[in-house]
Amino acid sequence: MLRGLCYLWTASLLPITFSGQLHSELTGVLDDCFCDIESIDVFNNFKIYPRIQKLTERDYFRYYRVNLNRPCPFWADDGQCSIKDCQVEPCPESKIPVGIKSGNYNRYSQVANANTDIVDCEQAQDLGAINSTLSNYSKEAFEDWARHDDAQDHFCELDDETSPDATYVDLLLNPERYTGYKGPSAWRVWNSIYEENCFKPRSVYRPLNPLVPPRGGEDDGEGFYNWLEGLCLEKRVFYRLISGLHSSINIHLCAEYLLDEGWGMSLWGPNVQEFRQRFDPAETKGEGTRRLKNLYFLYLIELRALSKVAPYFDRAFVNLYTGDRQEDRATKELLLQFFNETKAFPMHFDEKSMFAGQKIEAKTLKEEFRLHFKNISRIMDCVGCSKCRLWGKLQTQGLGTALKILFSEKEIKNLPEHSPSKGFQLTRQEIVALLNGFGRLSTSIHQLHSFRALLKEKR
Numbered sequence: 001m002l003r004g005l006c007y008l009w010t011a012s013l014l015p016i017t018f019s020g021q022l023h024s025e026l027t028g029v030l031d032d033c034f035c036d037i038e039s040i041d042v043f044n045n046f047k048i049y050p051r052i053q054k055l056t057e058r059d060y061f062r063y064y065r066v067n068l069n070r071p072c073p074f075w076a077d078d079g080q081c082s083i084k085d086c087q088v089e090p091c092p093e094s095k096i097p098v099g100i101k102s103g104n105y106n107r108y109s110q111v112a113n114a115n116t117d118i119v120d121c122e123q124a125q126d127l128g129a130i131n132s133t134l135s136n137y138s139k140e141a142f143e144d145w146a147r148h149d150d151a152q153d154h155f156c157e158l159d160d161e162t163s164p165d166a167t168y169v170d171l172l173l174n175p176e177r178y179t180g181y182k183g184p185s186a187w188r189v190w191n192s193i194y195e196e197n198c199f200k201p202r203s204v205y206r207p208l209n210p211l212v213p214p215r216g217g218e219d220d221g222e223g224f225y226n227w228l229e230g231l232c233l234e235k236r237v238f239y240r241l242i243s244g245l246h247s248s249i250n251i252h253l254c255a256e257y258l259l260d261e262g263w264g265m266s267l268w269g270p271n272v273q274e275f276r277q278r279f280d281p282a283e284t285k286g287e288g289t290r291r292l293k294n295l296y297f298l299y300l301i302e303l304r305a306l307s308k309v310a311p312y313f314d315r316a317f318v319n320l321y322t323g324d325r326q327e328d329r330a331t332k333e334l335l336l337q338f339f340n341e342t343k344a345f346p347m348h349f350d351e352k353s354m355f356a357g358q359k360i361e362a363k364t365l366k367e368e369f370r371l372h373f374k375n376i377s378r379i380m381d382c383v384g385c386s387k388c389r390l391w392g393k394l395q396t397q398g399l400g401t402a403l404k405i406l407f408s409e410k411e412i413k414n415l416p417e418h419s420p421s422k423g424f425q426l427t428r429q430e431i432v433a434l435l436n437g438f439g440r441l442s443t444s445i446h447q448l449h450s451f452r453a454l455l456k457e458k459r
Contacts, residue, residue, distance in 0.1 A: 026292050026448075032233065032240070033300060035347035040296055043345055044445045048303075051338045052439045057172065058331040059097050060320040064432050067159040067166040068389055072382035074192065085179040085258065085266075086385040091170045099323030100168070100428075155370050156377040156400030159393075161429060171394075171436060174387060176249075177256030177268055181385035187211050189382055190246060197372045197379075198242060199235045200227075208287055221287065234354050234365055237301075238372065244298030245395060247291040248444040250278050252391075255447040270447075272454050292448070298399070299441045300349045303342055305402035306438060308412060310339035312426065315417060320431075335435075351406045366407065373400060391440075398437015401430040 029036045055061060068088060071077060093101070159166055187210045194206055205212065207221035228236060257271035279288035312318065313335060320331045355362040355369075377396045383389040405412070411424035426434075 026289055030293055030297055030300070032237065033297065033347075033349050035300055035349070037293070037296055039347060040299060041445065041449065044299070044442055045449060047341050047344075048338075049442045049446045051334070051341060052435070052442050055331075055334050055338055056436050056439045058320075058334065059322045059324070059327055060100070060331050060428075061432055061435050062170055062172050063091065063096055063100055063168050064171055064390075064394060064436070065159070065161050065166050065168050065429060066390060066393055067163055068386050068393075069165040070159070070381040073378055074382060075188075077382075077384075081179070081181050081385040081388075083180045083385070085177070086181055086387055088169055088386045088390055089173050091168045091173070095170065096168050097322035097324065097327075099321045099328075102323075154400065155373045155403045156397045157374055158397070158427070158429065161427075169390060174390060175256065176252045176387070176391040176440065178253040178258055178271075178274075179385050179387055180258070181383075181388050184211075185384045186388075189379060192379055192382075193242060193376050197376050198239045199231065199372070200239075208284060221285065232365070234369055237354065238369060240294045240297050241301060241399065242376070243291060244294035244296070244441075245399060247279075247295040248298065248441050249391070249395070250291075251275075251295070251444040251447055251451075252440065254278065255450070270450060270454060272451065272458065275451050276455075295441070295444055299445060301351075301406070302399065302402045302434075302438045302441060303345060304349045304351060305405040306339065306434070307342040307345065307348060308409070309405045309426075309434075310336075310343060311412060311415060312424070313339065315415070317418065351409075355407075370403075373403065394433050395437045395440055397430065397433035398435075398440075401426065401434040402437075404430075405434075 027037055191209065191211050194200065194209075195202070200206070204224055204227045207224055228239060231239075254275040255270050256268050257274055258266060259269050259271065260267040277283055279292060281288050284291075313332075320328055320335065322328055322331075355366045357365075377393070377400060380389060380392040380396050383392050408424050411421070414423060415421050
């Protein structure tokens with residue numbers, strides 16, 4: 001069925017490239033895995049995209065608690081962007097669901113005792129929406145879990161949700177779009193990520209680096225990609241994940257561009273010329289195609305993580321708690337349907353190929369991988385545009401949560417069916433970031449199809 005859909009979908013696209021050059025088509029099998037771009041397009045645009053859009057509109061997933069006032073830990077702050085579209089619209093206290101606002105996000109639900117309903121939040125305060133009639137054993141397990149969660153290794157620098165600077169943001173009222181934030185301040189953030197955190201020596205030059213003068217013939221990227229292919233799989237994967245994230249963010253900015261601002265009304269929409277400047281092979285010396293392939297690779301990584309974490313949410317006592325029983329039940333049902341779709345994908349990335357060498361070397365490499373990514377999550381506090389910082393932090397945390405899932409296989413397999421686990425847990429912040437972060441990747445791939453159609457019209 002998937003192959004049949006793939007034929008119908010790609011028949012409408014045929015060999016279209018951004019500048020008409022057949023050699024730079026965005027097609028075929030991706031490196032480091034056994035999946036082709038056409039199959040991902042079909043699966044995402046027909047199966048995943050409609051579901052993830054509905055899911056991220058639910059109350060549980062639309063409110064994200066974040067600290068946008070943390071200082072940059074690496075260089076003197078450039079100051080906040082003064083462009084009005086850079087600002088994050090605050091979420092009125094009255095709009096936040098009572099179960100979320102009171103801290104009862106509840107990774108555990110009252111289903112543990114079907115005869116008792118917790119109607120108001122005050123009843124659930126002590127144990128965060130755990131049924132007040134839970135056994136002593138379950139309460140002790142919860143307390144063990146809470147202690148473990150604080151000490152657990154993370155791939156991201158998590159915001160302290162209890163900080164007075166942490167606020168709830170309504171993601172639907174603050175969509176990711178082009179705000180006008182650009183230039184040296186934005187370049188410095190990405191330059192720090194690529195140059196200092198992607199295992200790259202300074203003697204290797206990244207192609208099209210805006211902070212480095214062009215190097216003539218040496219700037220064609222050949223030396224960089226020869227170096228990249230010589231890396232071990234894990235370090236190569238790391239670079240491709242970051243490049244894919246960068247590409248996805250750039251697609252969002254091109255798709256939601258400020259086209260016109262008059263009479264107090266802003267018109268947002270796709271900017272084809274901006275898209276070509278960032279991705280057309282002719283304008284990027286072939287870099288555009290590589291960037292987009294890395295987006296697909298990142299999509300596969302996060303899709304794999306979602307399929308693997310499904311058992312965590314399958315357990316009846318795990319509830320997505322907002323305080324509205326009907327809303328919570330519907331959200332859980334949508335989420336489980338979504339997980340069923342992710343598990344049905346036939347060409348998942350095989351994460352077992354990573355960190356599979358000598359035990360000590362593999363453990364050292366994995367820790368290096370984790371710390372490099374954690375450092376990137378800290379760099380997001382250096383973004384000068386508040387709205388860009390919001391979405392940068394969320395998508396970085398979403399990817400960090402996906403990596404945490406992929407490398408917790410044993411803990412997920414050993415999850416107890418009817419009680420909390422000390423081995424593997426997700427905070428509400430991680431869950432919201434994971435689903436919304438993947439939603440952004442799904443949207444990027446969906447928007448790519450729209451840009452292809454627009455480019456075809458222009459040709």
